[in-house]
Amino acid sequence: xxxxxxxxxxxxxxxxxxxxxxxxxxxxxxxxxxxxxxxxxxxxxxxxxxxxxxxxxxxxxxxxxxxxxxxxxxxxxxxxxxxxxxxxxxxxxxxxxxxxxxxxxxxxxxxxxxxxxxxxxxxxxxxxxxxxxxxxxxxxxxxxxxxxxxxxxxxxxxxxxxxxxxxxxxxxxxxxxxxxxxxxxxxxxxxxxxxxxxxxxxxxxxxxxxxxxxxxxxxxxxxxxxxxxxxxxxxxxxxxxxxxxxxxxxxxxxxxxxxxxxxxxxxxxxxxxxxxxxxxxxxxxxxxxxxxxxxxxxxxxxxxxxxxxxxxxxxxxxxxxxxxxxxxxxxxxxxxxxxxxxxxxxxxxxxxxxxxxxxxxxxxxxxxxxxxxxxxxxxxxxxxxxxxxxxxxxxxxxxxxxxxxxxxxxxxxxxxxxxxxxxxxxxxxxxxxxxxxxxxxxxxxxxxxxxxxxxxxxxxxxxxxxxxxxxxxxxxxxxxxxxxxxxxxxxxxxxxxxxxxxxxxxxxxxxxxxxxxxxxxxxxxxxxxxxxxxxxxxxxxxxxxxxxxxxxxxxxxxxxxxxxxxxxxxxxxxxxxxxxxxxxxxxxxxxxxxxxxxxxxxxxxxxxxxxxxxxxxxxxxxxxxxx
Numbered sequence: 001x002x003x004x005x006x007x008x009x010x011x012x013x014x015x016x017x018x019x020x021x022x023x024x025x026x027x028x029x030x031x032x033x034x035x036x037x038x039x040x041x042x043x044x045x046x047x048x049x050x051x052x053x054x055x056x057x058x059x060x061x062x063x064x065x066x067x068x069x070x071x072x073x074x075x076x077x078x079x080x081x082x083x084x085x086x087x088x089x090x091x092x093x094x095x096x097x098x099x100x101x102x103x104x105x106x107x108x109x110x111x112x113x114x115x116x117x118x119x120x121x122x123x124x125x126x127x128x129x130x131x132x133x134x135x136x137x138x139x140x141x142x143x144x145x146x147x148x149x150x151x152x153x154x155x156x157x158x159x160x161x162x163x164x165x166x167x168x169x170x171x172x173x174x175x176x177x178x179x180x181x182x183x184x185x186x187x188x189x190x191x192x193x194x195x196x197x198x199x200x201x202x203x204x205x206x207x208x209x210x211x212x213x214x215x216x217x218x219x220x221x222x223x224x225x226x227x228x229x230x231x232x233x234x235x236x237x238x239x240x241x242x243x244x245x246x247x248x249x250x251x252x253x254x255x256x257x258x259x260x261x262x263x264x265x266x267x268x269x270x271x272x273x274x275x276x277x278x279x280x281x282x283x284x285x286x287x288x289x290x291x292x293x294x295x296x297x298x299x300x301x302x303x304x305x306x307x308x309x310x311x312x313x314x315x316x317x318x319x320x321x322x323x324x325x326x327x328x329x330x331x332x333x334x335x336x337x338x339x340x341x342x343x344x345x346x347x348x349x350x351x352x353x354x355x356x357x358x359x360x361x362x363x364x365x366x367x368x369x370x371x372x373x374x375x376x377x378x379x380x381x382x383x384x385x386x387x388x389x390x391x392x393x394x395x396x397x398x399x400x401x402x403x404x405x406x407x408x409x410x411x412x413x414x415x416x417x418x419x420x421x422x423x424x425x426x427x428x429x430x431x432x433x434x435x436x437x438x439x440x441x442x443x444x445x446x447x448x449x450x451x452x453x454x455x456x457x458x459x460x461x462x463x464x465x466x467x468x469x470x471x472x473x474x475x476x477x478x479x480x481x482x483x484x485x486x487x488x489x490x491x492x493x494x495x496x497x498x499x500x501x502x503x504x505x506x507x508x509x510x511x512x513x514x515x516x517x518x519x520x521x522x523x524x525x526x527x528x529x530x531x532x533x534x535x536x537x538x539x540x541x542x543x544x545x546x547x548x549x550x551x552x553x554x555x556x557x558x559x560x561x562x563x564x565x566x567x568x569x570x571x572x573x574x575x576x577x578x579x580x581x582x583x584x585x586x587x588x589x590x591x592x593x594x595x596x597x598x599x600x601x602x603x604x605x606x607x608x609x610x611x612x613x614x615x616x617x618x619x620x621x622x623x624x625x626x627x
Contacts, residue, residue, distance in 0.1 A: 006046075009033060016042035029054060029072055038078075040064070050074070050091050056082060058100070064088040074114070076102055076123070086110055092132070097123030097141070104129040109147055119143060119158065134177065137184060145173045145200070153177035156184035156212060162200035163189035169198040169219055179204045181212030181241050188214070188232055190272065192221030192252035195228055199272075203234045208241030214259055216250045216272065220517065222572035223253025227296045228262065229271025239268035242291060249410050251459075253518055253572030256301040256410050260292035267293075276301050276363075276409045302360035305462075306576040307405030308416030308454040309509075309569035310359050311366050313522040314578065316450050316466045317505035317567075319372055319399040320422045321529070322349075324442040324474055327376070327395070327426065329592045329602030329622055348375040349622035356615045359405075359568075360576045365613075368403035368416075376426070389433040395444070397422045412457040420450030420466075437478050437495075445471040448507050460515045468507035468525060475500055476535075486540070493539045499559075501531040523575070524567035533559030533586070551594045559586040561608065580612030590620075600624050 005025055011032040023044035029035045029052040036055040037043055040062055048054060050072035056062075057077035066088055068074070073093035076082055081101045089112040095102070098120045104110040104127030115133035119125055121140030127148075134152035137143050141158035154160075154175045162171050169189040179202075190199035214232070233243060239261070249256045255274040262269045275298040328347060351372035358365055376395025383389055400419035407413070424446035431438035447469055455461035476499040483493045508525040537555030561584040568577035590604025601623050608616040 018042065020044040020046070029070070031072075050093070054091075058082060063105070076100055084110060084112070089113065089129075094118065096120065097125055099123060101126060103127045104146075109149065115152075121158075139184075145171050147172055149174040149176065151176050153180070153206070155180045155182055156186065157182035158184050160184065160186045160202075162202065163187050163217055167219075169200050171200045173200075173202045175202070175204045175206065178206035178237070179208045179241060181208070181210035181243070183211050183213065185213045185215065185246070186243070188216045189219045190216050190221065190230060190232070192216075192218045192230070192250070192255075192257060192272070193224040195226050195230060197221060197224075197230045199230050199232060201232060201234065203236075205236045207237035208233075208235050208239055211242045211244070213246045214243050215246050216257075216259075218250060218252045218517070221252040223251070223255040223274070223518075223574060225255070225300045226257075226272070226274045228266065229260070229273035229275070229294050230257075231262075231266075231269055231271050232259070233270040235268040235270075237268075243270050248412065251303050251305075251516065251518075254302050254306055254569075254574035254576050256303050256407070258292060258301070258410070260294045263294050263296065274300050280408055299361060299363075301407070301409045302363060302576050303456075303571065304364055304405040304407045304410070304412060304414035305454050305456055305459075306569050306571060307357075307359050307364040307366040308403055308414040308456075309520060309522055309571075310567050310576070310578050311355075311357070311368050311401070311403035311405070311416045312418045312450075312452045312454065313466070313507075313509055313524050313569070314357075314567040314581075315368065315370065315399075315401045315403075315418050316420070316448065316452070316468075316507040316509070317470060317525065317527060319370060319401065319418075319420075320374065320397050320446050320448060321470060321472070321503055321505070322374070322444075323499075323501060323531075324428065324440065324476075325535075325592075325602070326620060326622070327374070327444075328428075329600055329624060344378065345624055345626035346375065346377040347622065347624035348373070349620060351618060351620045353616060353618035355403075355617075356613060357581060358579045358613050362579065362612060363409050364405050364407055364576070366403050366405040366416075368401050370399065370401040372399040373397055374422075383433065387431075387433060389430045391426075391428040393426050395422075395424055395426060395446075397446075414454060414456040417453045417455075418450050418466075420448060422446040422448040422470075437480050439477045440475065442474045443472060445469060450507070452509065462512075462514045462520070464510050464512050464520070466507055466509040470503065470505050470507060472501060472503040474502075481536075490540045495537050495539065497535040497537070499531070499533050499535060499557075501529075503529040503531075505529060519570075519572050521570040522568070523570065523577075524565050527563050527565040527567070529564070530562045531559050533557055537592075550596070553592040554590070555592065556587070556589045559588075560584070561586060578614075580610040580614035582610070584608045584610045584614070584616075598626050600626075 007028040009030045013034045015036040021041040027048045029050045034053040047067040050070040052072045055075045058080035061081045063083040069090045075096045083103045095114040095117045101124035109128045112131045117135040119141035126144035128146045130149040132151045136155045137158040144161045188200040257272045273294045277292040353370045355368045374397035378393040380392045403416040405414045426444035428442045449467040478497045481494045505527045509522040535557035540552045566577045586608040588606030592602040603621045
């Protein structure tokens, strides 16, 4: 106790571990000597004049109010947090943070006189501080920035954390000297939108060099088109350092942001931009010698996930869509037993298809593969005038589709998956039950429900559902165009069948918010699809099949298909739509065969072509058994 002076001289090492809380004097540490303390009571209320080495090893939080001055060094050990103020940060020697944390808790910046600060592995410095000298953040060490100024140079081989976890953007790191990146990490918070979006920032008054990894966390940004970009790093001297996003991109809403150097008067600085820099994933970029540069007049870059959402909503409305002959093949074949009395039947069809489409001004290319299984059977059959025929039946199905969307502007892709079921009814009327001519009307309605997923490289998957009704009315008229005999003893009858179909597609995705905060709303449900076409076919019967019930019917058909709506997705209000699928041309060819009065088979292949690279190729196989 008391007010005396305790000196560590003649290169002595002194460790204080007693309770000196009543001592209000002074500790002197001479050059070459060392003083070690573990907790506040070791120093009491004394001041420290340090011209040697002061080691503070604490496992607890310690708000140091002691005056520490002199030219000596300070080493921080232990896992505890040591909070300094202007008095305790007045020493001028080297600071080594070997363990735990040195913090500056004041709202106003604390002046730290230390001429060199080393943040070692597991060491942390944080808070509002202005340092007098250089700082070296070593691998495993971290500098947590608030309003922080480095008076000299900054080397970063660890982590410079600009952002507080979940905090508002606005922290600023100022480096009065030079900045060197030793493959360290720098993290920012930003509210991703337009050029003036709030963000954390680093301002280097001198030169930059070396390589630095950058991570940007979006805090509530909905995404927007930028012009010059959101400035993250300002450089006053020679801008030779390279800064690159750890994930290559960061996303908000419908937009993809990249990190690029400015243009013109801003060529030294680094910006987050949602503009395309002209480099494609197929190129071999050299970010060190040839870093990306912002193009203020370039096109915006959309997220590949948009293509996956579009593919899923389009599939949900079309997977179970079909036509009369898709479901039954040639009805006159499959109902041959009807003339012998009431007949029952079951049918099944398998479909496989591949679709290619584009979205987002052509920058998103999607490919999708699908499989559909449908089966059903008649519940009732009757005639109203002994000539026509009515059918009423039920059906159910399972379908799945996997899509892949690749951007031609950014180097990551997105996957979409959808799988689900349908149940429903169909009703069909044929004008003439005795031959193949005359009119027909077919209608069906289905209730559909699906599980959906969208995932992308290094991003969280987004799972959601969709459900709704699809319904169709189709009509056609069959003309006999002629009869002729083939050279191989076949009797051929040629038919022409104009067709028209209207399909209402009412499956809707659930509006939802992704884990990254992006609001997802898909569009296109309520689409009315109109089809106009003509089918022509030959009914062939060979003499050798007389009495064997076998018939063979090849056909070809051509259709024009119109969709009243465009399938699209709104991501935080920004709409990205599918391109080239509003009007489609289609050609199909196939064969329908009656094996016997009980069994019939049918199959076809077809292709649909639209504008802007849209295409869809499909194959189908159906079977029906009657008894």
